[in-house]
Amino acid sequence: MRFAILVFPGSNCDHDAYHAVRHVLGEEGAFVWHKERSLDGYDAAIIPGGFSYGDYLRTGAIARFSPIMSAVQEFAQKGKPIIGICNGFQILVEAGLLPGALISNRSLRFISKMVYLKPEGQNSLFTAGLDTNRTYRMPIAHQSGNYLISPETLDQLERSDQIAFRYATPEGKVTAGANPNGSTGNIAGVLNREKNVLGLMPHPERAAEAIVGSYDGLAFFKSMAEYG
Amino acid sequence: MRAHIYITPKEGILDPQGLTVGKALRNLGMKEVTSVRMGKYIEMELPRTTRKKAEEITKQACDRLLANLNIESYRFEIVKET
Numbered sequence: 138m139r140f141a142i143l144v145f146p147g148s149n150c151d152h153d154a155y156h157a158v159r160h161v162l163g164e165e166g167a168f169v170w171h172k173e174r175s176l177d178g179y180d181a182a183i184i185p186g187g188f189s190y191g192d193y194l195r196t197g198a199i200a201r202f203s204p205i206m207s208a209v210q211e212f213a214q215k216g217k218p219i220i221g222i223c224n225g226f227q228i229l230v231e232a233g234l235l236p237g238a239l240i241s242n243r244s245l246r247f248i249s250k251m252v253y254l255k256p257e258g259q260n261s262l263f264t265a266g267l268d269t270n271r272t273y274r275m276p277i278a279h280q281s282g283n284y285l286i287s288p289e290t291l292d293q294l295e296r297s298d299q300i301a302f303r304y305a306t307p308e309g310k311v312t313a314g315a316n317p318n319g320s321t322g323n324i325a326g327v328l329n330r331e332k333n334v335l336g337l338m339p340h341p342e343r344a345a346e347a348i349v350g351s352y353d354g355l356a357f358f359k360s361m362a363e364y365g
Numbered sequence: 366m367r368a369h370i371y372i373t374p375k376e377g378i379l380d381p382q383g384l385t386v387g388k389a390l391r392n393l394g395m396k397e398v399t400s401v402r403m404g405k406y407i408e409m410e411l412p413r414t415t416r417k418k419a420e421e422i423t424k425q426a427c428d429r430l431l432a433n434l435n436i437e438s439y440r441f442e443i444v445k446e447t
Contacts, residue, residue, distance in 0.1 A: 195433055202430070231433070238436045241381045285379065285436060319379070 138362040140166035141179035143209075143225075145200045150186035150222060150342060157345035157358055158183070164362050171203040181218040181365055182209060184225030186278070186340060196239060196281045197227035206232055218262055218365050219334045220357075223279055226326075226336030235327055235336045236294065237286040242279070243319030249278040251351070252317055252339055254325050255305035260298050261332040266360030272309045273302075273353040275344035277317060282338040284320035284327070291322055301335055302326035366411045366419035370441040372432045373404035407431060412446070419443045 140158045144151045151168060158166045169176065176182060189200035200206070206228075213219055213234055221229040229235045242248055253272040259265045267273070286294065294300055303311045303323040316323045318338070326337030341354025374380040380402050387401035409426065411419045423441050432439045 194431065198430065198433070238433055240379065240436065243379075243381055245381050245385055283379075283381075319381075 138164050138180045138365050139178065140164060141169045141176050141182045142166055143171060143182060143184050143205060144168050145171045145187065145189035145203060145228075147189045147191055148185050148187035148224070150224075150340065153340070154183045154185045154222070154342040157342040157355065161345045161355060162358050162362060164358075169205060171200070171205045174204050174208055176205075176208045176212050176217075179212075179217075181220070181361055182212055183342075184209070184219065184221040184228055185342070186223030186225060189224055189228065192281075195231065196224060197229075197231040200224075200228045201232040210234070213329070213334050216331060216333050218361055220263060220361070221334075221336040222340055222342060223277075223282075223338055226338055227281065229334060229336045234334050235329055236290055236299075237284055237321075237327070239281050239338075240283045240285050241281050242283050242317075247278075247280045248282070248317055250276065250317070252277050252325070253305050253307050253309075253315065254302040254339055255309045255311060256302055257300045258298055261301065261328050261335065262361055262364035263328075263335045263357055264301055264360060265364040267356055270309070272305055272307055273341075273356065274307070274351045275339045275341055275354045277339045279318070279338055282318040282320065284324045284338070286321050286324075294327065297330055299328045299330065299332075300324055300326075301328050302337060302339075366414050366416060367444050367446050368407075368409040368411060368419060368423040368441050369444065370407040370409065370423065370427060370431060370439060371404060372407065372427070372437050372439045373402055375436055375438050378436050404437070410446070416443055
């Protein structure tokens, strides 16, 4: 699988994502600058974390108008996989490719810590290779990760199986205490209706090798490569 | 023309900043303050435009970029530059 790793001014997890897919997973991949207009020749796109355009106005609000984003819209329509991590999730939400909004953490603090994710199902190429009976440990590092949707949208997302991950205890219990940022329904990651676009706040690319404290995140990219 | 734009979190949308600032004000003794909602104020210069054109552009700016209509609402006024 050939991964495109998008780079915006202010992206700072692009190299982590590149390292995870190229050096750890051994797949192909290349950086794509946000001024480019095409994703031809790529099988999947990663929109990495960071602070694109300094988070001015709202997180992701300016990046969504970058030239490459028209290609991302087309890529999504063609059913190609797109994963937006942290700021990438915020960009996808602003671009209207995923529902809801990401607002300030309930605590108003920047949170940097390890969390546990419980996969909700295996209904997408991102989650097909995951085990729904266990949790995946990886870091979050964000100020605006509080996923906000209306009760009606939550209901709709649940009915169409669009919730990919929820924050849980290490044992996999979805509790209020395991919710780091106030997200509706403990949601850590959501899918579009077609299940080829995933946005999540935690960082699988920063948990792809034992040397960094967890390799649970590698399973996400492995699943993409295997089922994509 | 000049546009004064006010963007605020929609009714019912959690506003953690406003909640925290409201609490701080009450801690300072201003018990009368029951609620604080925080938003953004944006000024935009539109020289050499008519009022009608300025309104049109400002509305477009708010809808397309300045406000996220999922969570925010906006209002604006167009004033003549002095």
